[in-house]
Amino acid sequence: MDQTVQQQLTDCILACNHCFDACLKEEHVGHMANCIRLDRDCADICSLLLQAIARNSSNVAVLAKACQEICEACAAECSKHDHDHCQACAKACTECAEACRQLI
Amino acid sequence: MDQTVQQQLTDCILACNHCFDACLKEEHVGHMANCIRLDRDCADICSLLLQAIARNSSNVAVLAKACQEICEACAAECSKHDHDHCQACAKACTECAEACRQLI
């Protein structure tokens, strides 16, 4: 199971950073402000959790709870936008949130 | 209030890293393994929360909840050891956990 979780965390880290970059290149960047913020928050907590799982940290469940909530918030925001990068990010975040739920 | 929280998070980051370093120099490093692990977990979530507060992230409460729990776990472990660095770290973590509680 861990291998799948690690893959989903990695996918989510990459999707959030890709979306962050792409949002900053959009014509109406102002509309993407919340997306840019959440992409950053989400990528950072996913990175922390990915590392914590790989070293058998005793805090995996605590971090997974936070990660799940932040992934869900990022998915909710991204899903409002039609851009491909937002839709792809919403999908990665939703799957990652589901994977986190299994670690709690 | 934020300024105090930010100072306590910074103090906790520094105390945890100092304790990590000092534990690895102790004669009986094996006894300090859990302390070394928790010092790392605690410094990393404090760093994330410090940054999140400073940019008015919408995820401050979620991260503060995780940070509080990890600070408490680190304080509980460090307080078992008589080394000055462990006692100082336990104190910093306890105060930081209390500060986090006010952000939730």
Place this chain on the structure above:
Amino acid sequence: MDQTVQQQLTDCILACNHCFDACLKEEHVGHMANCIRLDRDCADICSLLLQAIARNSSNVAVLAKACQEICEACAAECSKHDHDHCQACAKACTECAEACRQLI
């Protein structure tokens, strides 16, 4: 000396995150895209270096070199903008870059 470096790194982390937040609230966010990107890069490398110094890492000089360059890039971008948050961030980054230079 380390205490001053640590204070300048902390100031830079906070200034970069504050600037990131404030840039995303500006009327013309599109003009601030590079600033938003560099604020994030800069805060993250400063956070890594702050922790590395506090645990006597053998990689302080390597990280300080990277941190100096990223602080200088962020200062150069921020100094182009008249916003108070950009000017404050440019100042914090310039002082932090100077502090990093002494660690190399």
Place this chain on the structure above:
Amino acid sequence: MDQTVQQQLTDCILACNHCFDACLKEEHVGHMANCIRLDRDCADICSLLLQAIARNSSNVAVLAKACQEICEACAAECSKHDHDHCQACAKACTECAEACRQLI
């Protein structure tokens, strides 16, 4: 190319955290202190670089230079130890250092 670099960075992050965990479970933890320190440094700079690449940061080359040097230091230390986790980590770090060199 980027996809390969990202895979090698991810492999290195996981190998370093796995080695960190396993070193702390070894009978003679004191002998592994430098390994534990370098595993942490290495995983953290790899995480930063992985994210920077994914968002087309202008600081990829600067971070890749630091990452290469830290990967090489971690590989040099890990290769001194016969434990499987150290040998696996040394291999992942060596390959990651080579990948970083191509980004500079």
